[in-house]
Amino acid sequence: MAQAADTKKRGKPRANASAGANSGLTRDEWLKAYRDMLLIRRFEEKAGQLYGMGLIGGFCHLYIGQEAVVVGMQMALGEGDEVITSYRDHGHMLATGMEARGVMAELTGRAGGYSHGKGGSMHMFSKEKNFFGGHGIVGAQVSLGAGLAFSNWYRGNDRVCVTYFGDGAANQGQVFESFNLANLMKLPAIFVIENNKYGMGTSVDRATASRDLSRNGAPWGMPGVAVDGMDVEAVHEAARAAVAHCRAGKGPYLLEIKTYRYRGHSMSDPGKYRTREEIQKMRSEHDCIEGARHRLEALGVSEAELKKIDDEVKAIVQEAADFAQSSPEPDPSELWTDILVEG
Amino acid sequence: MADATLVEAIDLALARAMQEDARVLVLGEDVGRDGGVFRATDGLLARFGPGRVLDTPLAEGAIAGLSVGLAAQGFRPVAEIQFMGFAYATIDQMLNHAARLRTRTRGRLSCPMVLRTPCGGGVHAPEHHSESGEACFTNIPGLRIVVPSSPRRGYGLLLAAIRDPDPVLFLEPTRLYRAMREPVSDDGTALPLDQCAILREGGDVALVGWGAVVREMLAAAQQLAEEGVAAEVIDVATLVPLDAASILASVGTTGRCVICHEAPLTAGFGAEIAAQLAGPGLLSLLAPVERVTGWDVVMPLPRLERHDMPSVARIVAAARRSLRHG
Ligand SMILES: Cc1ncc(C[n+]2csc(CCOP(=O)(O)OP(=O)(O)O)c2C)c(N)n1
Ligand SMILES: [Mg+2]
Numbered sequence: 001m002a003q004a005a006d007t008k009k010r011g012k013p014r015a016n017a018s019a020g021a022n023s024g025l026t027r028d029e030w031l032k033a034y035r036d037m038l039l040i041r042r043f044e045e046k047a048g049q050l051y052g053m054g055l056i057g058g059f060c061h062l063y064i065g066q067e068a069v070v071v072g073m074q075m076a077l078g079e080g081d082e083v084i085t086s087y088r089d090h091g092h093m094l095a096t097g098m099e100a101r102g103v104m105a106e107l108t109g110r111a112g113g114y115s116h117g118k119g120g121s122m123h124m125f126s127k128e129k130n131f132f133g134g135h136g137i138v139g140a141q142v143s144l145g146a147g148l149a150f151s152n153w154y155r156g157n158d159r160v161c162v163t164y165f166g167d168g169a170a171n172q173g174q175v176f177e178s179f180n181l182a183n184l185m186k187l188p189a190i191f192v193i194e195n196n197k198y199g200m201g202t203s204v205d206r207a208t209a210s211r212d213l214s215r216n217g218a219p220w221g222m223p224g225v226a227v228d229g230m231d232v233e234a235v236h237e238a239a240r241a242a243v244a245h246c247r248a249g250k251g252p253y254l255l256e257i258k259t260y261r262y263r264g265h266s267m268s269d270p271g272k273y274r275t276r277e278e279i280q281k282m283r284s285e286h287d288c289i290e291g292a293r294h295r296l297e298a299l300g301v302s303e304a305e306l307k308k309i310d311d312e313v314k315a316i317v318q319e320a321a322d323f324a325q326s327s328p329e330p331d332p333s334e335l336w337t338d339i340l341v342e343g
Numbered sequence: 344m345a346d347a348t349l350v351e352a353i354d355l356a357l358a359r360a361m362q363e364d365a366r367v368l369v370l371g372e373d374v375g376r377d378g379g380v381f382r383a384t385d386g387l388l389a390r391f392g393p394g395r396v397l398d399t400p401l402a403e404g405a406i407a408g409l410s411v412g413l414a415a416q417g418f419r420p421v422a423e424i425q426f427m428g429f430a431y432a433t434i435d436q437m438l439n440h441a442a443r444l445r446t447r448t449r450g451r452l453s454c455p456m457v458l459r460t461p462c463g464g465g466v467h468a469p470e471h472h473s474e475s476g477e478a479c480f481t482n483i484p485g486l487r488i489v490v491p492s493s494p495r496r497g498y499g500l501l502l503a504a505i506r507d508p509d510p511v512l513f514l515e516p517t518r519l520y521r522a523m524r525e526p527v528s529d530d531g532t533a534l535p536l537d538q539c540a541i542l543r544e545g546g547d548v549a550l551v552g553w554g555a556v557v558r559e560m561l562a563a564a565q566q567l568a569e570e571g572v573a574a575e576v577i578d579v580a581t582l583v584p585l586d587a588a589s590i591l592a593s594v595g596t597t598g599r600c601v602i603c604h605e606a607p608l609t610a611g612f613g614a615e616i617a618a619q620l621a622g623p624g625l626l627s628l629l630a631p632v633e634r635v636t637g638w639d640v641v642m643p644l645p646r647l648e649r650h651d652m653p654s655v656a657r658i659v660a661a662a663r664r665s666l667r668h669g
Contacts, residue, residue, distance in 0.1 A: 057467040057645035109644040118643040120469045136471045137429065138401055171400035199401050201377035207400045273376065332650045335640050 025233050027299050033075060033232045034292040035309050037067035040091040041289055042317045043100055044263075047090065047107055050321060051267050056107045058120040063091035065262035068288035069194055070095040072235025073162055076243050080157070082148045084132040084141050085164035087122035088194075088261075092164065096129040100316050104324035112327030116334060138199075139165060139172030142191065146178040149189035149252070160188040160246040168199020170216060171208055179252070183220035186251035190242045191217070193254070194229070196261045201273040214256035222254050229259030230286040233295075260286070346524040352494040353383045353459075353515060355529045356501040357421060361391050363531060364419060367505060370397040371406060371423030380425045381461060381520055403429050407436035407458060414456040415444060419505055424460040427514070428471025433458060434479065441510040442485035454510045457501075462490075463555050463605050464637075464652055465518035467645035473517075475554075475606035475637065480512050481583050481615065488582040489536060490514045492557035498527050499534030500580065507536060516555035537581045539589040545573030548662045549593040551616060552603035553579040556653050560603055563658035574662060582612055587619045591627070594620060598629030599665040603653050608636040630668035633661035 025033060044062045051060045063070075066088075074083075074095040085092045093103050098114065106113025107121050114124040122136040132148060135141040145163025152159040169175065170193050182189045193213050197204055210216055214224040223245065227238040235257060242253040260282045264271050296306065347355060361367045369387055371379070375398040378385035388396040399406050403424055410420040424430045437458065444454040464473035480488055489504050489511055491497035497515065504511040534540075542557065543564050550560040557578050564574035575593050579585070594600045600620055602613040617632045635653045642651060 058469045059472070109646040117646060120644045122469065136469070137432075168401040171402050173402060173404055199372075200380070201373045202398055202401075206398060329646045330643075332647060335638060335643060335647050335650055339640055 025236060027301070029075065029236075030292060030296055030299060031301065031309070033071050033236070034289070034296055035313065036071045036074075036095060037232065037289050037292060038309065039100070039313045039316060040067045040071070040094050042313050043094060043104070043320065044090060046317050046321050047104065048263070048267075050104075050108065050324065055325065056121070057109050058122075059087065059266050060107065060121045061088040061266050062263045063088055063261070065282065065287075066194060066196060066229065066259045067091055068232035068235055069192070069229045069257045069259050070164070072232040073192065073239045075236050076239035077160070077162065080130060080159045082130045082132055082152075082159065082161040083164070084145045084148060084161065085134065086138060086141060086166060086169060087134065087136045088166070089122065089124065089134045093124060093126070093131055093134070096126065096131045098124075098126045098129050098131060100320035101323040104320040105327045108324040108327075109329070110324060110327035111330045111334075112323060117330040118334060139169040139175050141165060142169070142172070142175045143178040145191070146182045146187060146189055149182060149187040150185065153185065153187050158247050160190055160243055162190045162192060164192045164194055166199055167193060167195040167197065167204045167213065168202065168207060170213055176216075179217045179222060179254075180220050182252040183217065183222050186249065188246040188249070189252040190239075190246060191252060191254045193256045194259055195256055196259050198261075198265070198273065200265045201269075203273065214254060216256075217252070217254040222252055224254030224256060226256045226258060229257035230282070230288050230291065232288055232292060344526040344528040347494050347498075347527040348521045348524050349491070349494045349497045349515065350381050350383050350520040352498040352527045353501055354385055354387070355527065356498045356505075357384060357387060358390065359529060359531050360419075360421070360502060360505040361387065361395060366417060367419045367421060368395050368397065368413065369421050369423070370399050370410070372399055372401055372425055374398060374423050379423060381517070383459070383515070384423065403432040404436060407433035408440065410456040410458070411436055411440045411444065411454055414441075414454040414510070415452045419455050419457075421457045421459060421505060424458060426472045427460045427462040427474040427476050430458065430460045431476065431479065437480065437486060437510070437512065438483045442483045445509065446485060453508050455508050457504050457511045457513050459501075459513045459515060461517040461520070462514040463516045463518060464642050464648055465555065467648065468517075469644050470642050473642040473648070475604065477514060477582060478606055478610055478612050481612050485509070486583065487511045487536065488514065490516070490554040490580060490582065492516070492542075492554055492578045492580070493519070494523065494525050495527050496534060496540070496578070496580065498529070499532060500536070502531065503533035503536045506533060514554065518555050519558070522558075537584050537586055539586045540578040540580050541575065541589070541593070542578050543574070543576040545575040546596050547573045548599040548601060548665055549575045549577055549590070549597045550601050550603060550658065550662065551577045551579060551590055553582065554605070556603045556605055559653060559655045559658055562655045563662065566655065566659050567662055572662065572666060579616075585615065585619070587616075587623070590616060590619065591624045594624050595627045598627055598669070599662075600628075601633040601635060601658060601661045601665060603635045603658055605637050605652060607639045608634060609639050611636055630665040633665050635661045
């Protein structure tokens with residue numbers, strides 16, 4: 001393995017990926033961040049409605065509140081970088097550029113969905129967009145992500161893999177196994193803990209003895225920082241530093257992004273583990289989209305311009321919802337497809 | 344005697360076991376403050392306190408391993424895994440440690456733990472949440488596998504499992520959790536392990552299965568009765584060790600057998616029952632053994648799920664096929 005490392009040169013860091021001294025978002029970047037976060041928010045609101053109407057079977061874990069995490073991260077990534085995450089994945093898919101209609105139609109279990117209506121909310125993939133799922137086994141995607149990063153290291157390209165997981169998932173054994181391995185091999189892996197304070201009904205302080213999740217990789221020498229995940233600019237800045245670190249061949253990087261989910265864990269969450277006031281406080285004082293809106297106004301973006309974005313997003317989501325209801329149900333013969341290659 | 348759903352019956356049995364035996368501990372993800380994802384442990388934390396009802400971190404392997412350690416010291420841990428798809432992560436501990444502790448220590452230690460998990464489909468949930476993975480565990484000597492088919496049987500079998508001195512994998516059919524109510528007397532009476540239950544007698548064909556599909560078997564027997572066919576309905580209840588004698592006795596009379604399970608066909612536990620019939624039962628058979636099972640596929644989303652689940656119609660058709668012979 002050491003030999004392989006010697007013969008494979010890491011690619012040069014891309015110009016746009018190095019962490020500049022002043023890496024605040026430009027006006028155009030703010031516009032893009034706002035648009036992408038709004039798309040996720042409106043998509044999720046619509047998904048919640050369709051679920052309420054009984055059109056979505058299985059599970060549905062909404063990302064509302066956490067939009068800045070995936071949008072800020074994705075804006076620091078480049079062509080070919082991989083993304084892998086858990087079941088709370090709709091936002092990640094939209095951020096990687098997957099089509100809203102294909103995601104929504106998968107939620108409704110239709111043939112036009114990304115998994116032909118067989119996978120549902122938790123299990124979608126796009127090879128074109130380098131999105132490696134959508135996984136329902138909590139924490140398992142972390143070692144898969146290390147494997148994706150390994151492939152980049154082995155091929156000597158300069159791609160990085162971003163692996164997202166939750167504060168609850170952070171307690172799974174294979175997360176630490178993967179941390180060790182990634183640090184041992186200096187893999188270009190960015191591990192992102194989306195700390196939304198709860199794993200289902202268990203708050204983070206009741207689930208882990210670690211008081212600072214950003215230090216969870218410290219025993220292996222992995223650098224880690226805690227980031228305000230309600231601020232897309234802060235996420236983006238941290239992401240750029242992490243990407244630059246990985247592309248330079250310095251090994252993996254841990255980001256603990258502190259965020260918050262406004263909705264229940266899934267659609268049937270009685271929510272007894274937190275107060276209404278707590279949710280309301282986050283919404284009214286820290287909302288990432290409101291924050292972006294204020295920033296855009298300060299940058300002189302007109303009301304009309306913002307309205308145009310709102311309308312564009314609304315149209316995409318409506319089209320997705322229509323498609324998700326009109327796309328046909330999968331044919332029963334689909335039950336037997338994609339088990340093994342037909343001999 | 345109050346009416347209870349299966350999930351309420353499980354809760355009652357857990358409370359009863361904790362009440363009567365201070366060594367019984369309940370642990371798992373969200374079992375305490377939240378009362379479990381399905382509320383099967385509702386009220387236990389308030390009643391027995393955090394020393395005996397433990398909310399664990401999200402770590403199935405450790406939950407199983409911790410239970411083995413506790414059990415080795417004489418405790419009676421009852422661990423909950425939220426869905427059967429997450430119980431696969433416990434196989435290492437269940438197979439390599441829980442099931443072998445008695446043998447490996449030549450009887451000096453034992454492992455009186457119960458691993459409870461919801462199983463099976465029909466709840467409009469996708470893979471991981473609709474697994475019928477019992478056959479992954481039935482090939483493990485030293486591990487008992489118990490599956491109730493109704494609230495009353497859930498109560499009695501869980502009590503028996505907790506009192507049993509060896510490890511038990513206790514599979515609770517998710518789609519039965521709230522599907523029906525029946526009178527459950529919370530009097531601490533256990534049902535026998537390692538025994539099939541004959542739920543309906545009949546001399547023409549035996550329907551053999553376990554868990555949720557027993558309901559379809561009973562409905563099929565009713566339909567067959569209207570056609571003048573008397574079906575015997577056998578709830579296997581304990582898969583391992585298998586009460587083959589009861590099944591062989593029934594098929595000794597009927598000569599015909601339809602085995603039903605939700606799990607995929609190939610190497611499903613029905614294959615073991617079929618092998619018993621092909622061995623000691625062979626000379627009783629008047630027709631080929633029928634198996635009505637899930638297909639050899641991964642459980643898909645609800646719009647296709649109904650095509651995978653064994654239905655009353657498929658069971659009736661199999662029984663009719665069987666009756667056409669001889
Ligand atoms: C191995 C495994 N165990 C348990 C579950 C059930 N489960 C699904 S999500 C979840 C909580 C995860 O919390 P966290 O990692 O913080 O992610 P979040 O839901 O907050 O995004 C649990 C216990 C599962 N899907 N997989
Ligand atoms: Mg969380």
